[in-house]
Amino acid sequence: MKIPYLNLKAITSRHLDELQQAVAEVVSSGWYLQGEAVQQFEQHYAEYIGTQHCIGVANGLDALTLTLRAYMEMGKISEGDEVLVPANTFIATVLAVSENKLTPVFVDVEADTLDIDIKALEQAITPKTKALMLVHLYGRCTYNERIEKICQKHNLLLIEDNAQAHGCRYQQHRTGSFGHAACHSFYPGKNLGALGDGGTVTTDDEKLANTIRTIANYGFAQKYVASHQGRNSRLDEMQAAALDVKLRYLDEDNNIRQSHARTYYNNIRNKAIRLPDMMDYGTNVYHIFPVFTPFRNQLQAHLQEKGIGTLVHYPIPPHKQACYSLYNHLQLPVTERLAEEELSIPLNQTMTEDEVQYIIEAINSFQKF
Numbered sequence: 001m002k003i004p005y006l007n008l009k010a011i012t013s014r015h016l017d018e019l020q021q022a023v024a025e026v027v028s029s030g031w032y033l034q035g036e037a038v039q040q041f042e043q044h045y046a047e048y049i050g051t052q053h054c055i056g057v058a059n060g061l062d063a064l065t066l067t068l069r070a071y072m073e074m075g076k077i078s079e080g081d082e083v084l085v086p087a088n089t090f091i092a093t094v095l096a097v098s099e100n101k102l103t104p105v106f107v108d109v110e111a112d113t114l115d116i117d118i119k120a121l122e123q124a125i126t127p128k129t130k131a132l133m134l135v136h137l138y139g140r141c142t143y144n145e146r147i148e149k150i151c152q153k154h155n156l157l158l159i160e161d162n163a164q165a166h167g168c169r170y171q172q173h174r175t176g177s178f179g180h181a182a183c184h185s186f187y188p189g190k191n192l193g194a195l196g197d198g199g200t201v202t203t204d205d206e207k208l209a210n211t212i213r214t215i216a217n218y219g220f221a222q223k224y225v226a227s228h229q230g231r232n233s234r235l236d237e238m239q240a241a242a243l244d245v246k247l248r249y250l251d252e253d254n255n256i257r258q259s260h261a262r263t264y265y266n267n268i269r270n271k272a273i274r275l276p277d278m279m280d281y282g283t284n285v286y287h288i289f290p291v292f293t294p295f296r297n298q299l300q301a302h303l304q305e306k307g308i309g310t311l312v313h314y315p316i317p318p319h320k321q322a323c324y325s326l327y328n329h330l331q332l333p334v335t336e337r338l339a340e341e342e343l344s345i346p347l348n349q350t351m352t353e354d355e356v357q358y359i360i361e362a363i364n365s366f367q368k369f
């Protein structure tokens with residue numbers, strides 16, 4: 001059997017006719033930016049997430065960068081202020097902070113839950129701390145009441161990075177609706193993936209929404225009248241039309257992911273391999289299914305031999321990247337160990353139960369050497 005880590009063609013094929021029709025309508029409309037398709041998708045996605053506003057932007061990194069930039073323009077954060085970020089994240093979360101000349105403060109995560117370490121988080125707060133980037137990494141909801149209380153106590157802006165957790169729920173509400181703002185990526189491989197790049201910010205804050213919209217459109221609140229030194233970062237009509245189709249299937253797709261994940265949890269039995277703590281139903285949409293082992297490279301080779309594609313998320317944590325040499329000396333042991341031990345096994349809505357079983361057997365037959 002051959003099981004690629006991700007087969008985007010298979011994912012797109014499930015809705016090919018509807019996607020082709022939606023894109024064809026945009027093509028023949030002659031209107032490609034700032035039109036009805038974007039407006040509709042923004043409205044549908046805001047309703048889905050449960051916020052009053054949704055602003056389409058070019059990608060997830062821009063969603064994060066523009067959110068911080070807008071808070072700076074609104075006078076809520078200033079250059080040099082500190083922003084807390086979980087050390088175990090995709091580099092984009094950190095890039096958004098440094099791009100705005102803000103200082104990222106890396107906080108380690110907990111080994112079992114993979115959530116940001118609450119104790120370390122509180123210890124990292126100083127009078128210069130203005131915001132927390134809360135990343136729902138791997139599709140796991142990391143929001144909870146303790147996080148909310150800390151943000152309230154220290155007057156921190158809570159910004160969710162929901163790039164990997166579209167559709168995830170916590171107590172009846174969706175991630176992306178808990179923070180002052182939330183940033184979403186529609187990179188094609190995401191749970192809700194576009195046919196190219198795309199992103200949004202969701203928020204209940206009208207002023208923030210208008211500021212982001214303005215900055216993302218050259219700084220024009222009115223045509224050709226610039227109130228900010230803006231840039232061009234817009235979701236285009238074709239991506240919005242495709243996303244609107246795929247949004248209708250997101251819950252169904254996430255259910256399949258959750259069902260396969262349960263099968264993994266119930267059947268993966270190998271002393272050399274650790275699974276993250278299992279979460280309550282609905283609080284994880286399994287964008288990535290990570291397993292951890294000190295024998296990661298051997299496990300990857302073993303699965304490769306059996307035709308199973310895997311990926312590592314992520315081999316070098318942001319604070320150890322060459323571009324962040326200022327932070328290379330930091331020691332964040334849990335994150336650093338995860339980077340050495342993490343292996344992502346295939347999990348998506350196009351996989352069959354036979355494929356899931358085949359992967360389980362392959363993992364269970366792995367012997368460290």
Ligand SMILES: Cc1ncc(COP(=O)(O)O)c(C=O)c1O
Nearest residue numbers: 059060061090092163185186187
């Ligand atoms: C956690 C996280 N944040 C931000 C991003 C950036 O999104 P994009 O690739 O759309 O710029 C991604 C994904 O790529 C991500 O996984």
